[in-house]
Amino acid sequence: xxxxxxxxxxxxxxxxxxxxxxxxxxxxxxxxxxxxxxxxxxxxxxxxxxxxxxxxxxxxxxxxxxxxxxxxxxxxxxxxxxxxxxxxxxxxxxxxxxxxxxxxxxxxxxxxxxxxxxxxxxxxxxxxxxxxxxxxxxxxxxxxxxxxxxxxxxxxxxxxxxxxxxxxxxxxx
Numbered sequence: 001x002x003x004x005x006x007x008x009x010x011x012x013x014x015x016x017x018x019x020x021x022x023x024x025x026x027x028x029x030x031x032x033x034x035x036x037x038x039x040x041x042x043x044x045x046x047x048x049x050x051x052x053x054x055x056x057x058x059x060x061x062x063x064x065x066x067x068x069x070x071x072x073x074x075x076x077x078x079x080x081x082x083x084x085x086x087x088x089x090x091x092x093x094x095x096x097x098x099x100x101x102x103x104x105x106x107x108x109x110x111x112x113x114x115x116x117x118x119x120x121x122x123x124x125x126x127x128x129x130x131x132x133x134x135x136x137x138x139x140x141x142x143x144x145x146x147x148x149x150x151x152x153x154x155x156x157x158x159x160x161x162x163x164x165x166x167x168x169x170x171x172x173x
Contacts (some may be wrong), residue, residue, distance in 0.1 A: 016107075046166075048116060051106065051108040052172070053101040053169075055105070055106035055107060056107065056165055056168075056169045058103050059100060059103050059107065059111075059115060059161075059165050060162055060165050062096055062097065062099075062103075062115070063115070063118060063158040063159075063161050063162045063165070064099045064158070064162070065096050066092070066093045066096050066097070066118070066119060066158055067122075067156060067157075067158040068125055068126065068146050068147075068150050068156065068158075068161070069146075069147065069150060071089060071093070072143045072146055072147070075088055075089065075092060077138070077139030077140045077142065077143045078139060079138070079139070080139035080146050081097060081136075081137075081138065081139065082130065082133050082138055082139055082140070082141055082142035083130070083135070084129075085139035085143070086126060086129075086130040086142055089126050089128075090123060090126060093122055093123055093126075097119050098109050107165070107168065108168060111161075111164050111165060111168050114160065114161045114164045115161050115165075117155040117157065118158050118160065118161040120158075121157035122157055122158060125146060125149050126146060129142055129145035129146045129149055130142060132145060132146075133145060
């Protein structure tokens with residue numbers, strides 16, 4: 001019996017040492033894991049942040065490129081027929097939009113809906129301007145009608161969407 005007591009008394013410090021070592025190793029591993037996890041999160045944010053920032057930039061550029069005033073000036077009415085110029089403007093809007101459709105991955109659903117609505121409203125402006133013109137009208141007449149419609153609006157759809165993009169971007173960072 002005395003022999004068992006010596007063994008138990010001898011094992012208690014050893015078991016205590018093992019438990020304390022286990023506890024400290026576990027805490028050390030948890031800290032290392034937390035540090036590793038934070039580093040991985042920072043790395044992934046770095047790789048995610050750049051495309052996200054680029055998406056906001058590209059969508060602002062999209063809004064600038066389909067802004068009716070900017071688009072008319074960029075595509076130059078020249079000596080075209082109004083119908084051809086209208087088709088060119090509409091094709092440009094759709095092309096610009098299609099080129100940037102993947103950017104919706106990086107913005108909120110609300111902002112993406114505003115981008116889509118802005119595109120549709122801009123198309124409406126151009127179509128309304130085209131409806132009021134005679135079939136033999138020139139591209140200059142269409143451009144003037146677009147400018148007239150735009151001047152009667154308090155704010156262009158593209159400007160509203162751009163403000164929403166900027167606001168959301170600033171909230172993110």
